[in-house]
Amino acid sequence: MRNHKIEDKLREILQDKTSGASILSQKLIEVIKTKSLQTKSEKEFSTFLKKLQNDLKDNHPLLFQLHNVVYLIQKSLKSGGIKVALTEIEKIEQGLNISIQKITENFLKWLNLKSIKKFSTATLSYSGTVLNVLKNVRSKIHKVYIFRSCPNCEGETMAEKLAENGINVYLVNDFAIDYVLNNVDFVLSGCDAIFEDGKILNKAGTSSVFKLAKLSDKDTIVLADFLKITHLKFDYKKLARNAFTIKRKEKLTNLDLIFELVSAEFISNYITDFGIFTNQNLNSNEIIHPTSKMFGLR
Template identity: 50%
Template sequence: MVSGKIDVRLKRIYGDKKSGASILAEELFDVLEKLAVESKSKKEFLRFVGNLKSDLKRYHPLLFQLQNLVEFVRLALMRGDKSEMLLTIRKVEERFKNASEKVAENFLIWLDENNFKKVSIATLSYSGTVLRCLSYAKDRISKVYVFRSCPRCEGDEMARKLVDEKFKVFLVNDFGADFVLNKVDQVVSGCDAIFKNGDVLNKAGTLTIFKIARMQGKDTIVLGDFSKFVNRKAIERKFFKQCFEIGKSGGVETLDVIFEIVSSKFIGYYITDAGILVNKYRSGNEIVYNLSEMFSLW
């Protein structure tokens, strides 16, 4: 039985449509740890985890990272008894927290291998993974152009955080893509999911920016850790409606595109915690690891 305090926290996670998956994951791990302590048995806890995964699919169908992390916890808990549950959850959480740091380390390795002493970068929206990578390679970055990512304008927050870390930052409206991408060395983006054929799910605007960047011969880079990989080639149609927000304004129907699929053919590199993957722009490019090995905790 879920306590009142935990139920309130779960409802807050389900109802939060603004925070990214990484931020919600921190709250989710805290809930799981408290439930592991409160649960009377391992069987009771595993039943809750199964229900939690179903609820996350219903309330956050596009935040695959949350669903993956809950599944990793479930698989890890199949070993051991109740006394080991809390330790197991914390192991999954530790790997998740360390993964973004490893992505940042590999981003710096990529800059070194490609002889980039100083680079100018374009990015969009607000990605904790991108922020960490840029911070890690701060002395190698001359300036950062951040697209606002309307209609929610998450790029505004990204720009503020970069300014706080003393980067030279330009906040750009989304229509400035051609102008900006003609000036920068590379485009760096986070993602909400990486599918097994290399396509990624991310905030609307990513596809346009990557297309223009490729036309101008610029490097296009997607950053993502193990929890972003999804073992399917394409997103099902039932999720498409989650990519749009439809409303009305003064009698006019409005359509806001929030998420979109970016084809692998526009992505040059995938920098992950497991390594740097190079896409040679071949159709049907398979990039996914053996999932049982990639998601192993030990």
């Protein structure tokens, strides 16, 4: 029997083009867990996951965190059936529930290593991870500059949510990078994936901000949970086909870049729930690891 409530929630997730991957992952896990508890057979649940996998490829091909969730549950289902799959779902759910706390703790350790007691920062788009970490450290924030992140302008939602939590927010247009970098201590970003070569996938504009930040001698920090670190094979040519939208009107062609890759050379640190991974030579500390070790923890 079809469950229209589950179908409606899945449709909402698949059609959501503004929320970050972490926010959508929480919603996706809730739906999958509900389905696993209601399903009558392993075959039925396997069919559901396979269809979901295909739907995600069609609607969110570049949100690797969502794909990782389904992949891990499919793997556990094959190895031990629905009972093992449900255990994996609960493990992922618990991991995400504590990931923000751990990322916040490691971010505070990084601030301490840098002897930063109060800071101004810049970010872009709408990252649930960045949002929640900044909310947790609001007492240390002087200002947060948020780029609008056109064409979808997800930064406006991010700015409103931070302002609602009493944080001093400046919503700025996407061309104000140079001005903003002169007024911040470092740059923060979430991401949709971290690949084994250290590249990240994130909303368009991240690469420009990070490159100019490096030229301005500002640290560039990526905040990410364990599900963003992916071993899934990725065809970079596929990115070119899915990273932008094209609309034609008479003689005019409108091209909007939505996603882009950011090279590891422009990223100072990855702060995750596993620890702090760096591309720079910092003082020896047990929570500091070279980025090459990050992928052995996934």
